[in-house]
Amino acid sequence: MLEARQVTRLFGQKAAVDHVSFRVEKPAFIGIIGRSGAGKSTFLRMMNRLTDATSGELLFEGRNILSLQGKSMRDWQGQCAMIFQQFNLVPRADVVSNVLHGTLARRGTLSTMFGFWPDDDTLKALAILDRLGIAEQAAKRAEALSGGQQQRVAIARALMQDPKIILADEPIASLDPMNAQLVMDTLRRIHDEDRRLIIANLHTLDTARRYCDRVIGMRDGRVVFDGTPDQLTTGVARDIYGADASFNESATSTSIDGLGRKGDDAYALAMLN
Numbered sequence: 439m440l441e442a443r444q445v446t447r448l449f450g451q452k453a454a455v456d457h458v459s460f461r462v463e464k465p466a467f468i469g470i471i472g473r474s475g476a477g478k479s480t481f482l483r484m485m486n487r488l489t490d491a492t493s494g495e496l497l498f499e500g501r502n503i504l505s506l507q508g509k510s511m512r513d514w515q516g517q518c519a520m521i522f523q524q525f526n527l528v529p530r531a532d533v534v535s536n537v538l539h540g541t542l543a544r545r546g547t548l549s550t551m552f553g554f555w556p557d558d559d560t561l562k563a564l565a566i567l568d569r570l571g572i573a574e575q576a577a578k579r580a581e582a583l584s585g586g587q588q589q590r591v592a593i594a595r596a597l598m599q600d601p602k603i604i605l606a607d608e609p610i611a612s613l614d615p616m617n618a619q620l621v622m623d624t625l626r627r628i629h630d631e632d633r634r635l636i637i638a639n640l641h642t643l644d645t646a647r648r649y650c651d652r653v654i655g656m657r658d659g660r661v662v663f664d665g666t667p668d669q670l671t672t673g674v675a676r677d678i679y680g681a682d683a684s685f686n687e688s689a690t691s692t693s694i695d696g697l698g699r700k701g702d703d704a705y706a707l708a709m710l711n
């Protein structure tokens with residue numbers, strides 16, 4: 439359903455993404471890992487057409503989405519929702535309005551400016567919030583919610599687009615372990631129940647191992663690993679992260695038991711990333 443062929447993005451002389459190729463045959467939950475600067479965000483942003491590629495092709499169901507322009511590009515962005523580390527909600531707007539913003543691509547500017555939402559859309563937004571366990575927050579301002587709740591609102595906004603693909607750029611990097619788990623459980627459930635393709639940039643190995651069907655490791659813009667979580671051994675991880683023999687795998691944990699104390703290994707990894 440998706441094929442990246444030699445996708446490259448140069449910034450000046452530097453290749454942020456360097457001839458990346460892979461195929462996805464059917465909807466899967468894919469994690470992309472790698473240290474800071476490896477090119478993970480740039481790759482996702484090219485998929486969503488927030489950043490242009492320098493060369494290569496990205497075929498989705500046979501169509502090169504990197505060459506789409508105008509309305510067809512916006513239609514593609516409607517099918518390919520994106521979730522960000524910082525949630526990107528409108529803080530002072532209520533939760534349900536934030537979710538309804540997921541319909542902006544297919545609605546007129548005027549009705550949006552004046553906040554006229556069709557009843558059907560409002561009911562759909564409430565149903566999605568209910569599905570994600572946050573319906574009781576619908577009338578609150580987004581800024582009044584916890585980080586984990588805000589990220590679930592962002593997921594609800596993505597679902598409002600009914601996308602074929604959900605791209606998540608470090609969706610749990612700003613969350614405490616408990617909320618991180620809630621958000622990852624939510625994404626996994628959406629994949630399992632709706633069969634949507636999910637590609638998530640993740641900054642910790644244990645999350646990639648626990649939630650993904652397939653993990654792609656990037657280093658210096660290139661794919662240096664592409665396999666199952668089982669194949670992601672400590673040696674492979676060391677290679678992806680470019681760490682030396684002192685690389686300590688426990689340093690990549692965000693598990694509820696293993697995280698959180700400043701000065702411990704888990705904290706050290708956060709710094710590595």
Ligand SMILES: Nc1ncnc2c1ncn2[C@@H]1O[C@H](COP(=O)(O)OP(=O)(O)OP(=O)(O)O)[C@@H](O)[C@H]1O
Nearest residue numbers: 449453454472473474475476477478479480481711
């Ligand atoms: N707009 C830009 N202009 C110049 N260089 C850029 C730009 N965006 C990214 N880069 C560079 O491209 C490389 C890849 O960055 P990218 O953000 O994709 O990495 P990443 O793996 O997502 O890292 P992080 O997790 O820190 O976001 C880095 O060297 C970065 O400095």
